[in-house]
Amino acid sequence: MAEPVIKGWCPGALRPMLSGDGWVVRLRPPEGRLSPQQASGIARLALEFGNGVIGLSVRANIHLRGVIEQGIGQLVERLDGLGLIDETHDAEERRNIVLTPFWSSEDGIVRLAAALAASMTASDAPRLPAKFGFAIDCGPIPVLSGVPADIRLERGADGGLICRASGVASGARVSADTAVDTMLALANWFVQSGGITGHRGRMTSHIARGAVLPEIFTEAMAQSASTFSPKPGPVAAGVLVGFEFGQVPADMLRTLSDMGALRVTPWRMLLIEGVSATPDLPGLVTRANDPMLRVIACTGAPGCLQAEQPTRALAKSLAPHLPDDAVLHVSGCAKGCAHAGPAPLTLTAQANGFDLIRHGTARDRPQRRGLTAEFLAANPAILREAP
Ligand code: SF4
Structure with missing residues (x-):
């Protein structure tokens, strides 16, 4: 059996990757959200520079595929005009943060995600492997347990905020004020305790190899693990809609952008903010039993x-x-x-x-x-x- 090539890095907007159908440009929408203007802009650019289809990934990223090499510079410039490009490739790579799409304007989750992104893109941020990521999952129940991440911010069994390493059933008690510093401390511990070998390394394997966490990360129990199963349909913040294989045709993205801002989920669905009725569009997956x-x-x-x-x-x-x-x-x-x-x-x-x-x-x-x-x-x- 041919072994797959493990590159150890993922394509970004500032480091596109050549694939069989052209270049792949990956976007990480800040705080996992696209304004109507950003979403319609991406739809336009996917038609102009790519193959006209926008891919949604399991890390809540967006992929533009089939981009021609000569168009990459102009595409990135236009994406930058939409506020979707980081200062450097390093910053883009380190901003590997997924947040629950079910946040509300009062719960502080977006503020925490923005503060973590600012810390991770600072020059003194821990130098983590490209795939090392964070999950901000502090709604009433965890919904990102099935999403790859190395450091998780969640509600513990007693309802308080905890920061924990993936693969460990306990974590450190934190507050909204201490959460980001504690996540950074855990990331620094991972680096200093030898979690990285040859530019690669993940938290669960590091723990499985016997690395012992600092004591504060054992002080509060996590909620019991449950596998959240997202379904299309109305939710508190709007309506979740799905797409075959997470592929959104550009004209559909433009139509959805007319309805409201879009939250990008790690389940290859979009959450249309502020709407209550599921749109009836050909090709949209809207039935929970589809x-x-x-x-x-x-x-x-x-x-x-x-x-x-x-x-x-x-x-x-x-x-x-x-x-x-x-x-x-x-x-x-x-x-x-x-x-x-x-x-x-x-x-x-x-x-x-x-x-x-x-x-x-x-x-x-x-x-x-x-x-x-x-x-x-x-x-x-x-x-x-x-x-
Ligand atoms: S996209 Fe599919 S075929 Fe390509 S490397 Fe990944 S698993 Fe293999």
Whole structure:
């Protein structure tokens, strides 16, 4: 099996990455929110410089794909005019913060995210690996437990704010005034205690290797872990809407931007602020039981240079045949970019077809090998067979 190439970095606006369908430019909207003007501007630029589709990532980033090399400079300049470009690539990379999209104007969550972003983009910020990230998840219940992050700000079991390392069931008690400093202290501890090897390192592996946290990070218990399952529909702050494979056509983004500001979620959905009725637009995923919400697929071939097979057409054809409540992850290679964790069903592309993995990740041991896309499309019942 060909091993996927692990680059250890992600594309940014100031460091685009070449893919099979052109350059990828990634944006991290400040505080995870696009004003109507920013959203309609991105839609316009995706048509002018890219392939006209805006991708939503599991880290609440936005991807413009299919960008031609000669257009990158002008695209970045126009994005800068929309307030979406950091001062430097370093600052862009370190501002790796996901916040709960369910914040309200009174709860202080946006202020905390902005303060953390300011600290992480300062010249004296800890030098963390590119994928090292923060989750600000301090609503009444955690909703970002399934989202990759290394340091989490949450409500503890007693309702107070805690800062904890991912992979540890306790954390330090903090207040809104001490939260950012405590998160930075934990990040500095990670660096100084040897969490980084060769520019890479994640908190959970560091802890699993036996690193011992400072005592203050054991003083308060986290809430019991629960997997939040977001569904399209009305929420307190507006309406959540989904998109097939997190791909938003530019004209749809422009239409949504007319309705209000948009919060970018890590579930490949957008939250339209301040509306109460779900929009009725062709292609928008608005039903909580839509089978497309239970299939995940990366770009696949030909868009990704590492992909062994196309992924999304197969995933879409299999969606209606999935067992109840099962999630299917179709991955163009063993890297599993679209879903790092295990899934009930995973199809991992190989040169000769797909491996079928049950209750594992894209790189785990398969139960079946060499299943071609044609065979799977003609025999979807294979997904319902007992292991
Ligand atoms: S998982 Fe998909 S997107 Fe990621 S490298 Fe492999 S083929 Fe490309």
